[in-house]
Amino acid sequence: MKYELLETTFDGIKIYARIDDDGLTRVTCTEDNPDYQAWLNPKEVKADGNKAK
Amino acid sequence: MATFPSKVNYATGDILTAQNMNDVGGAINLLQSAQFAGAKNKIINGDYGVWQRGTTLATFGYLADRFYGDTNATVTQSRQTFTAGTAPVAGYEGQFFYRMAKSAGGTYASLQQKIEDVRTYAGQTVTLSFYAKIDTGTLSVGTVFEQNFGSGGSTAVYTYGSNVTLTTSWTRFTTTVAIPSITGKTIGTSSFLNIYPFNATTAAAVTFDIWGVQLEAASTASNFQTATGTIQGEIAACQRYYYRTVVTTGSRLGSGYNTSTAGGAWTISFPVSMRTAPSALEVSGTAADYAVLHGNFTVTNCNAVPVFVAGTLVNGSCTATVASGLTAGQGSLLYANNSNAYLGWSAEL
Numbered sequence: 233m234k235y236e237l238l239e240t241t242f243d244g245i246k247i248y249a250r251i252d253d254d255g256l257t258r259v260t261c262t263e264d265n266p267d268y269q270a271w272l273n274p275k276e277v278k279a280d281g282n283k284a285k
Numbered sequence: 286m287a288t289f290p291s292k293v294n295y296a297t298g299d300i301l302t303a304q305n306m307n308d309v310g311g312a313i314n315l316l317q318s319a320q321f322a323g324a325k326n327k328i329i330n331g332d333y334g335v336w337q338r339g340t341t342l343a344t345f346g347y348l349a350d351r352f353y354g355d356t357n358a359t360v361t362q363s364r365q366t367f368t369a370g371t372a373p374v375a376g377y378e379g380q381f382f383y384r385m386a387k388s389a390g391g392t393y394a395s396l397q398q399k400i401e402d403v404r405t406y407a408g409q410t411v412t413l414s415f416y417a418k419i420d421t422g423t424l425s426v427g428t429v430f431e432q433n434f435g436s437g438g439s440t441a442v443y444t445y446g447s448n449v450t451l452t453t454s455w456t457r458f459t460t461t462v463a464i465p466s467i468t469g470k471t472i473g474t475s476s477f478l479n480i481y482p483f484n485a486t487t488a489a490a491v492t493f494d495i496w497g498v499q500l501e502a503a504s505t506a507s508n509f510q511t512a513t514g515t516i517q518g519e520i521a522a523c524q525r526y527y528y529r530t531v532v533t534t535g536s537r538l539g540s541g542y543n544t545s546t547a548g549g550a551w552t553i554s555f556p557v558s559m560r561t562a563p564s565a566l567e568v569s570g571t572a573a574d575y576a577v578l579h580g581n582f583t584v585t586n587c588n589a590v591p592v593f594v595a596g597t598l599v600n601g602s603c604t605a606t607v608a609s610g611l612t613a614g615q616g617s618l619l620y621a622n623n624s625n626a627y628l629g630w631s632a633e634l
Contacts, residue, residue, distance in 0.1 A: 256570035
C-alpha cells in the first residue's frame with residue numbers, strides 16, 4: 233500500500249490516492265488525513281504489549 | 286458521584302429528609318450502577334451492533350465502527366453472530382461480536398478505540414470491562430489507556446491496566462486504573478483517549494473474540510450497556526466519525542452537475558454532523574461500480590473511481606470522470622451501478 237499525489241484542486245488542496253497492493257484505489261484524501269499522516273510519519277512510540285501496571 | 290435517587294421505595298406519607306438526600310451508602314440504588322443508566326459508557330458501539338464498513342476485512346484498520354484492529358501479521362477481522370441464547374450476558378442478547386483472526390508471525394495484535402478529547406476522564410478512576418475469549422489455550426494480554434494530546438500537543442502518556450488471561454470461554458474481564466491528570470499538558474488538535482481492550486505481544490496464531498466493551502468513571506464495573514442505550518443513538522454516535530452510504534443498484538449517491546463532457550462534481554449530505562470535516566473518501570475501488578445519471582435518464586459509466594474534493598461537518602463533495610457524453614453545466618446525479626458501490630466519509634481520530 234502506498235499513497236501518491238493524485239491532483240491539486242482549483243483551490244490548491246492536494247489530493248492523495250491510496251493505492252492498495254492489488255493496484256486499486258479505494259481511498260482518496262487530503263494531506264491532513266490521519267491515516268495518510270500515519271503512513272507518512274510512522275508512529276515511533278507504541279504501547280508496550282502485555283505490559284501490566 | 287451521583288447520589289440521586291437517595292431512596293428507592295417510597296410509601297404514602299414518607300418524608301424526604303436531608304439525610305436521605307446525602308446518604309451515599311447502604312441500599313441506595315445509584316443511577317451510575319444501574320444497568321440502564323444513560324451515557325455511563327464512553328465506548329461507542331461496545332456491543333458491536335454497527336458495521337458500516339462491512340463484515341470482513343483482511344488487513345489491519347477499521348471494520349466494526351469505532352474500533353481499530355492493529356497488527357503487523359496477516360489478519361482477518363470479521364463480524365460474528367451469536368447463536369441465539371449464547372451471548373455471554375444473561376438478559377442482554379447480543380447479536381454480533383468482533384473477531385480478529387491473527388496468523389502466525391508478526392509481533393503484536395491489539396484492538397483500540399479512540400475516545401474524542403484527551404480531557405475525557407483525566408484525573409479520574411475508570412474501569413474498563415469487556416467479554417472475551419480466544420480459540421485455543423490461554424493468552425495473557427495487556428490493557429492500555431493512551432492519553433494522546435493531538436497534533437501540536439504534549440507527548441502521549443500511557444497508563445497500563447492489569448493483564449488479563451483470555452481462555453476459550455467467554456469471560457468478563459475488568460481493569461481499573463487512575464487516568465493521570467492533564468495539568469501542565471499542552472492540548473493540540475484532535476486529541477483523544479485511546480483505549481486498548483487487548484494489546485498482545487505474540488507471534489502465535491490466535492483468534493480473539495470480544496463483545497461488551499465498556500469504560501466508565503467508577504472503581505468497579507457495572508452491568509454493560511451501550512453508550513447511548515438505543516440502536517439509533519449508537520448509529521448516530523458512530524456516524525459522527527464515519528458515514529458510509531448503503532445502496533442498491535440504481536441508488537443515487539449524490540447530486541451535482543457536469544463540470545465538462547467527461548466529468549462532474551457531486552455533493553452528499555451526512556445524516557449527522559461529523560466530528561470534523563472529513564479528510565478522506567473511501568470507495569469500492571472499481572470504477573464500473575459507479576456511473577453518472579444525466580440528461581433524459583441516461584446512465585454513463587465512470588472510468589475512474591470517485592475522488593475526494595472537499596468536506597464540511599454536514600456534507601462531502603467528490604468528482605468522477607467518464608469517457609465522454611456529458612453536457613457541461615447540466616445537473617446530474619452520481620449513480621450506483623450495483624450494490625458494491627459506496628461512498629465512505631471518514632472523520633476518525
